Amino acid sequence: MHLLNTYITHLTKAAPALLQGALLTIEITALSVLMGTVIGLVVSLCRLSPNRLLARLAAVYVDVIRGTPLLVQVFIIYFGIPKLLSDILQQPVRIAPIAAAIIACSINSGAYVAEIFRAGIQSIEKGQMEAARSLGMTRGQAMRYVILPQAFRRVVPPLGNEFIALMKDTSILSAIGVEELVRKGQLYVAATFQSFPIYIGIALVYLVLTLTISRWVAYTERRLGVKNDQS
Numbered sequence: 001m002h003l004l005n006t007y008i009t010h011l012t013k014a015a016p017a018l019l020q021g022a023l024l025t026i027e028i029t030a031l032s033v034l035m036g037t038v039i040g041l042v043v044s045l046c047r048l049s050p051n052r053l054l055a056r057l058a059a060v061y062v063d064v065i066r067g068t069p070l071l072v073q074v075f076i077i078y079f080g081i082p083k084l085l086s087d088i089l090q091q092p093v094r095i096a097p098i099a100a101a102i103i104a105c106s107i108n109s110g111a112y113v114a115e116i117f118r119a120g121i122q123s124i125e126k127g128q129m130e131a132a133r134s135l136g137m138t139r140g141q142a143m144r145y146v147i148l149p150q151a152f153r154r155v156v157p158p159l160g161n162e163f164i165a166l167m168k169d170t171s172i173l174s175a176i177g178v179e180e181l182v183r184k185g186q187l188y189v190a191a192t193f194q195s196f197p198i199y200i201g202i203a204l205v206y207l208v209l210t211l212t213i214s215r216w217v218a219y220t221e222r223r224l225g226v227k228n229d230q231s
Contacts, residue, residue: 007197014188014198021184022205028098028180029167032105036166037159039106040113045143047118058114065111071172074104078176101173101180109166116162120155121147153224160217164210171206181205 046058065073078100085093124147132142174183185202189195 007194010188010192010194011197011201014185014201017184017188018181018198018201018205021179021181022209024098024178025167025170025180026209028101028105028170028173028178029163031102032109032166032170033163035102035106036109036113039110040115041117043110043114044117044121047114048121062111062114065108066115070104070108070169071175073108074100074173074176077104077107097173097176097178100176101170101178105166105170105173108169109162112162113159116155116158117151119158120151123154124150156217156221156224160213160220163217164213167209167213168206 043058043061046054047062049055049058078095078097082093082095121143128146128150129139129142132146133139137145170180171182173180174186177183179187181202185198189198192198
């Protein structure tokens with residue numbers, strides 16, 4: 001009973017710091033998701049473009065990003081590129097940890113989202129494009145007004161999974177000093193050596209966040225009639 005009271009006391013003391021870290025985790029995830037979605041949509045359209053060079057460049061981007069760990073990408077953005085620029089410009093160049101984190105997560109997520117959008121666009125029957133073109137639409141107009149709205153309904157579930165995965169992946173950002181949820185917990189553990197209750201608390205916060213996103217995705221699916229559309 002005494003041990004339980006001790007754990008609860010430390011969790012209570014650490015709660016404000018963990019909450020602050022959770023808010024930063026949410027902010028980084030939200031911005032990365034927004035930028036990653038834009039990048040993913042553009043890259044997916046490039047991959048499906050009749051321009052072979054554009055399609056090939058988009059494929060290389062997806063292969064490189066999906067084939068390398070997110071942690072390495074974070075290190076390249078935070079350590080590697082500033083060093084390269086410093087050598088070229090002959091003056092110190094630095095990038096803020098949070099900015100590096102958002103850029104790296106956005107680029108990483110963009111590659112996965114691109115494949116999700118590509119699969120969604122290719123799942124639309126070819127007759128839809130042909131029908132739109134027969135009505136006088138350009139290829140761009142057909143994609144914008146006919147294909148993409150239907151494709152978006154079909155990619156909502158995998159997009160939700162990608163966003164949940166990205167939120168959990170932000171835990172590695174503590175490696176460059178970003179004081180997100182895990183980093184806040186590490187700092188408290190370093191000061192008190194109370195690792196068990198703090199890491200359990202961190203796990204519970206992640207669980208609440210991911211379950212909240214899952215419920216929101218399920219609500220969005222119902223609103224868009226995704227299940228009915230796929231049946």
